[in-house]
Amino acid sequence: MSEEDKIICRCEEVTEKEIREAIREGHVTLKSIKKRTRAGMGLCQGRTCSSLIRKILVEMTGKSPDEFQPDRKRFPVKPVKIRDLAGSKD
Amino acid sequence: MFREKKVELVQKKYDLIIIGAGIIGLTMAYFLSDEFEKIAVIEQNQIASGASGGNLGQLALLDRNSKKLLDLSLRAIEIYKEISQKPGFNLELNLEGGMVLLDRKDLVEKAKTLITKQNRHGLQARLLSEKEAERIQPSLNFKMVEGVTWCPEEGTINPLNTCLGFFSAAKEKGVEFYQDTKVLGFKKEGSLIKRVITDRGDFQAEIFIVATAAWTGELMKEINYDLPVYFNKGTALVTQQVNRVIRGAVTFGEFLTGEFTGQDVNVEPGLVQTCNGNLLLAQITTREEDYNFSVDFTYVPLLMEKICRYFTGLKDLNIIRSWAAITPYTEDGLPVFGMLPGLRNLVMAVAFKGAFSIAPAVAELTLKIIRGQSSFFNYREFSPARYCK
Numbered sequence: 001m002s003e004e005d006k007i008i009c010r011c012e013e014v015t016e017k018e019i020r021e022a023i024r025e026g027h028v029t030l031k032s033i034k035k036r037t038r039a040g041m042g043l044c045q046g047r048t049c050s051s052l053i054r055k056i057l058v059e060m061t062g063k064s065p066d067e068f069q070p071d072r073k074r075f076p077v078k079p080v081k082i083r084d085l086a087g088s089k090d
Numbered sequence: 091m092f093r094e095k096k097v098e099l100v101q102k103k104y105d106l107i108i109i110g111a112g113i114i115g116l117t118m119a120y121f122l123s124d125e126f127e128k129i130a131v132i133e134q135n136q137i138a139s140g141a142s143g144g145n146l147g148q149l150a151l152l153d154r155n156s157k158k159l160l161d162l163s164l165r166a167i168e169i170y171k172e173i174s175q176k177p178g179f180n181l182e183l184n185l186e187g188g189m190v191l192l193d194r195k196d197l198v199e200k201a202k203t204l205i206t207k208q209n210r211h212g213l214q215a216r217l218l219s220e221k222e223a224e225r226i227q228p229s230l231n232f233k234m235v236e237g238v239t240w241c242p243e244e245g246t247i248n249p250l251n252t253c254l255g256f257f258s259a260a261k262e263k264g265v266e267f268y269q270d271t272k273v274l275g276f277k278k279e280g281s282l283i284k285r286v287i288t289d290r291g292d293f294q295a296e297i298f299i300v301a302t303a304a305w306t307g308e309l310m311k312e313i314n315y316d317l318p319v320y321f322n323k324g325t326a327l328v329t330q331q332v333n334r335v336i337r338g339a340v341t342f343g344e345f346l347t348g349e350f351t352g353q354d355v356n357v358e359p360g361l362v363q364t365c366n367g368n369l370l371l372a373q374i375t376t377r378e379e380d381y382n383f384s385v386d387f388t389y390v391p392l393l394m395e396k397i398c399r400y401f402t403g404l405k406d407l408n409i410i411r412s413w414a415a416i417t418p419y420t421e422d423g424l425p426v427f428g429m430l431p432g433l434r435n436l437v438m439a440v441a442f443k444g445a446f447s448i449a450p451a452v453a454e455l456t457l458k459i460i461r462g463q464s465s466f467f468n469y470r471e472f473s474p475a476r477y478c479k
Contacts (some may be wrong), residue, residue, distance in 0.1 A: 012366075025258075032136060035143065035250050038366070043330055043410055075385050079330060081409035082371075086398045086405070087391025 008056075009049035011042020019053055023060050030054065031071040040071070043079060103294045104128045104266075107286060109273050110301035111307070112142035113249070114257040117298055117453035125460055130293060130391070130432050131265060134272040138253035140303055142445065144324070144415030146362040146370050147249040148339040150188060150447045152208055152215045152241040153346050155423055158469060160211055165451035170247060173450070174469040178262075179255040181247050182365045187338035187374065188244030189218075189227060190346050191235050191359065191400065197343035198237040204346065205239065215241040229335045229403050235276050239346070246362050249446055268293075273302075275312040281434045283313075299437045304381070304416040306440045315430060317477050319441050321416045325374040325385055326360075327393070328411040331367030335404065338362075340353040340372075348423045348443075353377065357392045359400050369407065371397055378416055385412045400454070419443060427452065440476045 004017040014037045022036040030050055033039060040046030040055060054068045094118035105126040108115045111133035119131050132395065133139075149167055174181045192198045198217070205215050218238045225229060226240060261267065268290065277285040277292070285292045302309050304321035342358035353375070360372035374389045389449065390412075398405045418441040420426060425442040442448050458464040466473065 029136075030247055035138070036254065041411070042406075045411060075387060075390075075412045079410050081405070082329070082394050082407050082409060083398055083405035085390055085409065086394040 004081070008031060008052050009037075009039035009042065011044050011049075012038040012040075014049070016056070019056055020060065023057065028057065028061055030057070030068055034055075038060040046070070096369070101192070101291055101294075102130065104130045105295060106130075106297045106299065107132060107293055107295040108299045108301060109286065110303065110305075111137045111253075111257070111267065111269065112140055112301060112303055113138070113253055113449040114303070114439050114442065114452065115299070115301035116142075116253055116260060117449045118301060118439065118456060119265045120256045120263070121450070121453040121457045122299075122460070125258060125457055126297075127264075129260075129265045129426055130295070131260075131267045132271050132273055132288060132293065133267065133269045135306070136269045137257050137267075138250060140305075141324070141415040141417040142253050142303075143246075143250055144413045145249050145417070145444075145446065146326070146339060146341075146360060147182075147247045147252075147364075148188065148341065148362065148444060149185070149245045149247055150339070150341075150444050151213055151244050152188065152190065152204065152239060153348070153443075154208075154447075155348065156471060157211060158471065159424070159448065160208070160213075162451040162455065163447045164243075165454070166448050167243070167245070169450040169454065170252075173255075176259075180251050180466040181255060182251055183245065183247050184338075184365070185243065185245035187226070187240055187242045189230075189241075189338055189340045190239040190343060191230075191340065192237040192239065192343040192346075193235050193238045194343065195236055197347065199211075200347050201237065201239050201343070208241075213228060213241060213243060215239060219453040227337055227340070228294055229401050230340075230416075231400055231402055234400050244338060246364075247446055248364065251267070252446065273309060278313060278433075281432060283433060283436050297435050297437070297460075299439055301439045302447070303419045305441055306418060306438075310430075313433075315474075315478065317426060317474065318391070319418050319420060319426060321418045323376045323382065323414050323416050324372060325377045325412065325414040326370050326372040326378070327390070327409045328413070329369040329371065329404075329407040329430055330410055333367065333406060334363060336361050336369060342367050355389065357396065359393070359396045361397075361401070368410075369404070371409075381416065383414050385414045425472050426474050426477070427469060428466040428474055431478045433474045 006016045027036045108131045275287045306319040340361040356375040
């Protein structure tokens, strides 16, 4: 398996090749790459892939890792069932 | 006052400047590049970072409360069909219908009146019997509602893919994009806008299009126009991916009648299932005074309770993400589209309720108007002049 076929985001099955293509197209923030490729939109919400993508961004843009802030964290922190969120009947 | 963020000072000249890179601005850029040599799009954040990146992708027809809006929305669907055949456009266009849940008897009556009117305009919309509803939407608890409408010509689209498709295609046609560039004001001479002033320098152009959605009121104050374009915040939740359980777009009765605009809070079930299998669960609509995108947990339990009530089979699905976006509206429910009185080169194109339902047709129409093949006069019910007495 070539490096290019390596899966970066397991939840959405996004490969390293797709990430690199998105960066070449001009998507140079974690948020923009997420919108373009769906990397980080799956069940784990980017827990693993965001640091891998940041590494690729650093390598391809030559910028420091601090320049790539993660997309803002949003509710819920971990998957939670609809019925567990439902309020009591009013 | 705006020196801090100045990264690079530009002083550029264009034929046309579009302010706002949501679906309206992006489709305008794409269509108008056939007419103008040099176009720039100025966006304060990034492509589709407002409501164009946070909506259900619903293509609505039944709720179009004016014949002109309906005709433009029908045309928009035709354009999406044509464009989805082109390379680079992965729209995920899915025209499998749209359903509205009516949970009050008065909403059923209002829906009947609307259906009669829209049937005269050619739409196949109808109220469903319990049997039909169960066949079309097996996951719905029909017993919990007073009625259900179905409009088979409606559907959904992937909003992000659609925006990115028009963005890439416009860039290929030579349109220049300035993201993270905030418009601070305009330089006016007599009845002409000469330049827009941004935090990255000034941009000169012959014509300006304002496609700034929820930010319109604030921006237009800069040139002393007080346009009553308000905004709501819409909050939605995203589930894990599952096999197909929802067909078409499901929305609620107040969406049909426009009653939710202007209310402080409205929590009603709205559902769309994306091509990837995620369910988008809406909608918590809250009235906002400032530009606050954060997800407020307050009404999530109420929405989830309603989802459980109407779609009991979905209660074990996991919520994995949430988002919120602010969308513009006007009191009469009509867009603000046309020239501002007193200015000869500024076109307003904002407050299209459900902008994805209409955007490419508005852009195509704007091209025709600029070429002299149509006129804003034919669309005077949308004219900003109604607010500039």
